[in-house]
Amino acid sequence: MKLDNYGLEMFRFELEEAVGLENVITVEETREELSIDQYWLTHMWKEKGKDLTLPSFIVRPGATEETSKVMRICNTYKIPVVPRGGGSGTAGGAATIHGGIVLDLTRMDKVIDIDEKSLILTAQTGINGRVLEDYLNEKGLMLAHYPSSVDISTLGGYIAARGSGVMSTKYGKAEDMVLSVEVVLPDGRIIDTLTTPNHACGPGLLQLFVGSEGTLGVITKVRMRLDPLPESRMFRMIQFSTIHEGLEAGREIMISRLKPAVIRLYDPGSTEKSLKTTGVDLDGNYMVLMFDGYKELAEIEMKKAVNICLENGGKDLGTELGKHWWDTRYVAYKPPVHPAYPLLYGTPETVTTYDNIEKVYIEKKKLIEEKYKQWNAKYTAHFSHWYSWGTMIYDRFYVENPPEDAKEAFRLYNEMFAESSRINLENGAILNEHHGIGFKLGWLMHEQYGDSFDVLLDIKKVIDPKCIMNPGKLGFGIW
Structure with a gap:
């Protein structure tokens, strides 16, 4: 539904009643900034001076209850809602292609609890990744995610897109770390998934919302598995003559059931674009290995992994280059060396x-x-x-x-x-x-899923019958 004149003002008034006058933003510059994420096409469109589809308002709730009120209002008016964290996504998931409002969750940035006995974090989803990690590290803990977007992304964003961090090979993706979520549904109802993801209590609701990119509801609170900071981290850089040798070495490491925190294999082009930007003069195919944990165990596993690499034609370049990679691992994703328009x-x-x-x-x-x-x-x-x-x-x-x-x-x-x-x-x-x-990639979802996509669409229609949740994403369209 498109609102204007006094209808739009009434909608705005109700939102202000829900979250406070100062948390409903109408400034055009802010609306423009938050109408897109890091998706290349939206930036190109903007840089070419083309019109962007702006949200009517930016709404910033501070709690789950306020989010529920906003959702009830938007559901009543049938107004699109685009949930947003740090805006670090590269797939247009936070772009306002159908207008509506942007639900900016960054006020919801509190650590609610840390269960140090079970190593479980409970937090609001708008908390910044870097802020959260620094807070946990002070306690000797880590959320072992570490994405390249950690400085700008949020905890909710990790989950909404099934994100991977640099240590996912050992610790898993965000979807493996999340234990439960609190979700505000499109009609304002607040639900919680079961407190444990491992159960025999029927189908799991948790993974329905993980990866849903804001199309089924607003994830407002999460419980995440934490890990202790490792006693030791050990690094190695291995050179290979061909990418085939590197892939075989990585495969054998993994099917041997070793537990590397990092395997990162670069082809010559990626070496040029990523490794060389950190000041390392390398050409060719390279693998970074990192094992962590107790020093004695990490040493044993590293030795086994390096031997596998050598058996597959690798050349051991030692620890220094591997450690340098760790210390500079985010450089290629930040200005001034990260790729950006007009490229x-x-x-x-x-x-x-x-x-x-x-x-x-x-x-x-x-x-x-x-x-x-x-x-x-x-x-x-x-x-x-x-x-x-x-x-x-x-x-x-x-x-x-x-x-x-x-x-x-x-x-x-x-x-x-x-x-x-x-x-x-x-x-x-x-x-x-x-x-x-x-x-x-939403328009290719049916090609990927075939008739199974209709099942996903049926679920969407039951949970969000008015199609107000991030319409146009995941191939769901709008109705």
Whole structure:
């Protein structure tokens, strides 16, 4: 529903009654800033001077009860609600493509409890990742997530997009750390999932909301597994002649059931884009290894892992370069070296089993560098989150001089994403491993799920019958 004149003013008044006059923001600059996230297309559109679809208001609740009141109001008026944390997403999940309001959760930034006996954190979802981690570290604890966006992202964002941090190979993704969530539904009801994710009490509600990107409700409070800060962290840098050797070494480490906190394998292009930005003069294929925990155990596991690498053609470069990687691991994701407009770039990352991953890499590299040769397109990849059954490929395409016309650049970007994503799907991989779907990839969700997508859509229609929750994301559209 579109509101204007006194209808819009009445809607605004009710929101102000719910959260306070000062927490309903109408300033155009703020509305513009919070109408997009880090999705390249939205930034390109803005930089080209094209009109953005702005929210009517930015609403900042300070508690679950206030969030519930806001949701009841928006449900009554049938106004779209876009939940937002730090805005670090790269898939357009926080873009206001249908207007409505932005529900800015950053006032909800409190640590509610730390159960130091069970190592469980209870916190509001708007808390900043860096602030939270510093607070936990002072207590000898960590939320072992550590995403590259930690300085700007929020706890709720970790969960909403099933995020991965640099240590996910040992500690799991955000979805593995979350124990329970409190959710405000579109009609304002407040529900809690069970206090433990491990049970035999029917289907689990928890994982329905994890990864839902604000399309089913607003996650307002979470309970997360914590871990003690490790006694020791040990690093190694290994050089490989080919990416095949590195993939085989990583696979054997994982199927041997060793527990590395980090395996990060860079191809030559990613070495150039990432490792060299930290001042390291390297060329070729490199693997960073990190084991942590008790020193004696970490030493044993590191020795076993290095031997596996050597047996697969690797060359041990020692500890110093590996430690340097850890100390500078966020550099490539921050100004002034991070990719940014006017450079056209996209990350069609995916995850699949070990028997498919090298083919995915080869085919996408060939696609980008041959089909888009006229644009002098470049392709890079690293493999950074490893499982007992497979690994993910964090790959990117780059075009230094994209079309000047906004619509032509829009089309080129989407075409490159579509072609890359279909290679993923054709080779047993999926659309995305940890950046989310948003509206960047939502239109491909039916291709990924087939008829199963209709089941997801049916769930959406039951929980959000008026389709006010982040409409247009995850392929759900609007009705």
